[in-house]
Amino acid sequence: MQILWFLFYILIFPGFLFTTFAGLLLAGIDRKVLARMQRRIGPPITQPFYDFVKLMGKETIVPDAASRTAFLTAPVIGFVSLIVTAVVIPIGNFLAFRGIADVIVIIYLLTIPAVAIIIGGASSGSPFSGIGISREMVAIVSYELPLILVLLTVCKKAGMMLSGGMTFSLSDIVVYQFYNGTMVSHWAMIPAAIAFLMIIPGEVGTQPFDIAEAETEICEGTMAEYSGAPLALFELSHAVKMFVMTALFTSLFISGWTTGSIVLDTIIVLAICILVTIISMTLPHASAARLKVEWLFRYYWKIVSALALVSLILVWCGL
Amino acid sequence: MFKKMIDDCTVKSPWIYHINSGSCNGCDIELVAVLTPRYDAERFGFKLVGTPRHADIIVVSGPVTSQSRDRLIRTIEQVPDPKVVVSLGSCPRSCNVFKGSYSVEGPLDKFVKVDVPVAGCAPKPEAVIDGLALAAKILEEKRRNMAK
Numbered sequence: 001m002q003i004l005w006f007l008f009y010i011l012i013f014p015g016f017l018f019t020t021f022a023g024l025l026l027a028g029i030d031r032k033v034l035a036r037m038q039r040r041i042g043p044p045i046t047q048p049f050y051d052f053v054k055l056m057g058k059e060t061i062v063p064d065a066a067s068r069t070a071f072l073t074a075p076v077i078g079f080v081s082l083i084v085t086a087v088v089i090p091i092g093n094f095l096a097f098r099g100i101a102d103v104i105v106i107i108y109l110l111t112i113p114a115v116a117i118i119i120g121g122a123s124s125g126s127p128f129s130g131i132g133i134s135r136e137m138v139a140i141v142s143y144e145l146p147l148i149l150v151l152l153t154v155c156k157k158a159g160m161m162l163s164g165g166m167t168f169s170l171s172d173i174v175v176y177q178f179y180n181g182t183m184v185s186h187w188a189m190i191p192a193a194i195a196f197l198m199i200i201p202g203e204v205g206t207q208p209f210d211i212a213e214a215e216t217e218i219c220e221g222t223m224a225e226y227s228g229a230p231l232a233l234f235e236l237s238h239a240v241k242m243f244v245m246t247a248l249f250t251s252l253f254i255s256g257w258t259t260g261s262i263v264l265d266t267i268i269v270l271a272i273c274i275l276v277t278i279i280s281m282t283l284p285h286a287s288a289a290r291l292k293v294e295w296l297f298r299y300y301w302k303i304v305s306a307l308a309l310v311s312l313i314l315v316w317c318g319l
Numbered sequence: 320m321f322k323k324m325i326d327d328c329t330v331k332s333p334w335i336y337h338i339n340s341g342s343c344n345g346c347d348i349e350l351v352a353v354l355t356p357r358y359d360a361e362r363f364g365f366k367l368v369g370t371p372r373h374a375d376i377i378v379v380s381g382p383v384t385s386q387s388r389d390r391l392i393r394t395i396e397q398v399p400d401p402k403v404v405v406s407l408g409s410c411p412r413s414c415n416v417f418k419g420s421y422s423v424e425g426p427l428d429k430f431v432k433v434d435v436p437v438a439g440c441a442p443k444p445e446a447v448i449d450g451l452a453l454a455a456k457i458l459e460e461k462r463r464n465m466a467k
Contacts, residue, residue, distance in 0.1 A: 031361075040359040047364055050332040054375075057325035057462060059399035061372065128370075215369030227372040227399045 009096040010087055019086040022270060023239035024048045026246065026277050030206075030285075033278055037286040048239055052232050060228030065125030074123065075226075075233035078116030082240045085109040089244065090174055090251045092265030093258040101168040103151055106248065110147075110203065113237055114140050117212070120234075121222030132221025136212035138293050142300035143202040146195055149308035153192045154183060154252050157315045170251060177256025184253050188319040192311035193253050198304045200245045200280040202296070204238065207285035211293055242281065246273040249280075329375075329401075330459040332364040335451070336374030336398070340391045341423070342381025345441040346408035350378060353451070358444045365451060371397040376454050380407040382414040382423045383430060395431055401461035403454045406433045407447065409440045 009015055028045035035042020062068055088102045088109070099105065118136055121129035152166075158176035159167035167173065173183075183189045202209040213221045223234060250272045259265055291299065339347055353360045354367060368374055371394050383391060395404065404427075409415040411427035427433055434457050437450035 035359070035361065038356050040356045041362045042359070043361050043364055047332065050328040050364060053325055053328035054332045057329060058375075058401075061397075061399050215367075219370045220368070220373065223373070224370045225372055231373065 010083070014089070014091055014094075014096050015087050016083050018266075019083060019240050019243055020236065022247075022273070023236070023241070023243040024052070025270075026242045026273060027239035029274055030242070030277055030282050033282045034286055037282065048235070052236055055232035055235065056229055058228040058231075060230060061225075063125060063225050066225065067123045067125075070119055070123035071225075072230060074116045074120030075230045075237065077119070078113040079233050079237045079240070081109050081112035081116070082237055082244055085244050086240070086247070088170070089247050090170055090255065091247070091269050092255065092262065093174060093178075094262055094265065095171050095174070098171050099169060102170045103155055103168045103173075106170075107148060107151065110244075111140065111144070113241060116237075117222050117234070120226070120230075121224075124222075124225035126225045128219045128224040129222050131218050132212050132224065135214075135218075135293055136222060138297055139202060139205070139209070139212055142297045143199050143304075146300055146304040146308045147199050147203070149305060149312055150192045150196045150199065151252075153189070153308060153312045153315050156312070157183065157186070157189060160315070160318070174251065174255050178258075179256075182254050182256055188314035189253070189311060191307040191314075193249075195304045195307040195311070196249055196253070197276070197280045198307075199300075200249065200276070201284055202300060203245055204241045204281065206281045208288040208291055209284075209296060210290065211296055214290060216290075242277060243273060246276040246280075249276055326459055326463050329462045330455050332366075333375045333403075333451070333455040333458055334366050334368045334373055335376050335378055336368055336371050337378045337380070338391060338394055340379055340381045340387040340411070340427075341384035341417075342408065342410060346380040346410075349441045349444055349447060350380070350407060353444045353447050358448060360448055360451065363448075363452065363455070371395070372399065374398050374402070375458055376403045376405055376451065378405045378407050378451075379411050379427055382410040382417045383425060383427055384422050385424050386422070388424050388430065392430055401458055401465050403434045403458045403461065404431055405435045405437060405450055405454050407437050407450075408442055409438055412436050412438060415440060 027048040031047060032042045032045050062071055085106055087096050088105060114136060118133045121133040154173060155166050155168055158173045159165050161176055162172055177183060184193050213223055250269055254272055337350060377395055377398055406412060406427050414423055414426055417423045435450050435454045437446055439446055
């Protein structure tokens with residue numbers, strides 16, 4: 001019986017089916033809202049779904065210069081690790097798997113999709129992919145530092161109240177917010193929340209931060225040689241990553257409440273995710289051009305890390 | 320069941336790859352104008368992609384010059400099936416004012432099969448959208464025949 005529940009968690013509710021649906025929905029709303037911001041009509045909200053299904057029906061070409069196994073397994077690795085991340089993240093008060101240190105698991109799991117992109121790009125044997133993976137590495141180094149600082153801040157804030165030290169359990173963070181109000185209602189946490197909002201587009205790789213997949217400069221970079229089903233999986237991973245990052249923001253900063261019904265909770269979490277998507281991804285996309293590689297690095301290590309550090313110091317001082 | 324779903328989605332999400340084989344840049348600007356807020360081809364799902372591997376519709380503008388001939392043929396061969404070739408403007412149809420030049424090899428249909436020709440020097444954005452919509456329909460038909 002227990003195994004059946006685990007299968008249900010992984011394949012249907014917080015796992016594969018729900019995450020895919022939510023990710024495609026967020027990606028569609030992102031494109032629609034972006035079009036409305038530019039005074040266009042824009043594609044229908046179901047457009048990412050059409051793109052995905054169409055790519056599944058296209059021919060898959062493996063270049064002669066590519067190493068076949070790595071080229072075809074890289075998208076699967078990235079997608080599966082994202083699904084596992086989504087299972088660990090709580091939706092409202094519902095948590096499929098309880099762990100002692102799931103924040104650390106999430107730090108590792110969130111790196112794997114980017115590493116999968118690097119593996120895929122490196123094995124495709126195209127010079128454009130070579131430039132793309134070097135840029136992707138710079139992007140990882142840039143956003144990992146502020147991401148870990150923000151997570152440390154949240155863990156310390158929740159841990160100080162519950163045990164005096166640090167907690168690395170997401171369920172503890174949710175419990176803390178249940179008793180003490182949401183994280184954003186503590187003023188010391190607001191810089192960390194803003195820093196996390198700035199990290200989301202870098203982690204997902206949307207327009208001003210998509211240096212690794214710059215289609216106008218380096219022909220889609222790491223994706224240059226992909227076609228057909230592997231490309232469809234990468235597009236799906238991109239959409240699912242949007243949901244995973246916004247859901248992580250929701251559970252770290254705006255959770256702890258419950259309406260009693262899991263369906264209502266899920267709908268409210270989805271609504272918050274849509275709001276976070278529009279604020280953190282669509283607005284920069286509509287208003288800014290793509291950053292240069294060194295600008296991205298400087299932006300994340302100077303501004304975003306400084307914001308996260310301010311929060312960390314304030315929390316460490318007991319505020 | 321999946322086959323019908325894929326066929327239906329193919330017509331709704333055609334991705335464009337643009338090749339300039341020696342054009343004067345007039346048609347290229349008109350193609351970009353189609354994607355701007357005024358004409359907004361993205362509402363039909365059209366999207367300009369940066370590599371031939373992602374493309375469904377290949378838009379070729381300009382007469383085929385001797386420098387670009389081999390590269391053009393090689394690039395179009397890199398596009399995964401099903402694919403549709405659209406010629407944009409009068410130059411790929413008849414070489415237009417460049418006919419007889421020492422560096423022009425001839426019209427596009429001498430080298431690849433053209434599915435939709437869009438005439439005009441340069442074609443109006445409405446004509447380009449019309450041609451692209453026709454190309455999307457041909458794309459769906461090709462996909463249906465491919466899977467058989």
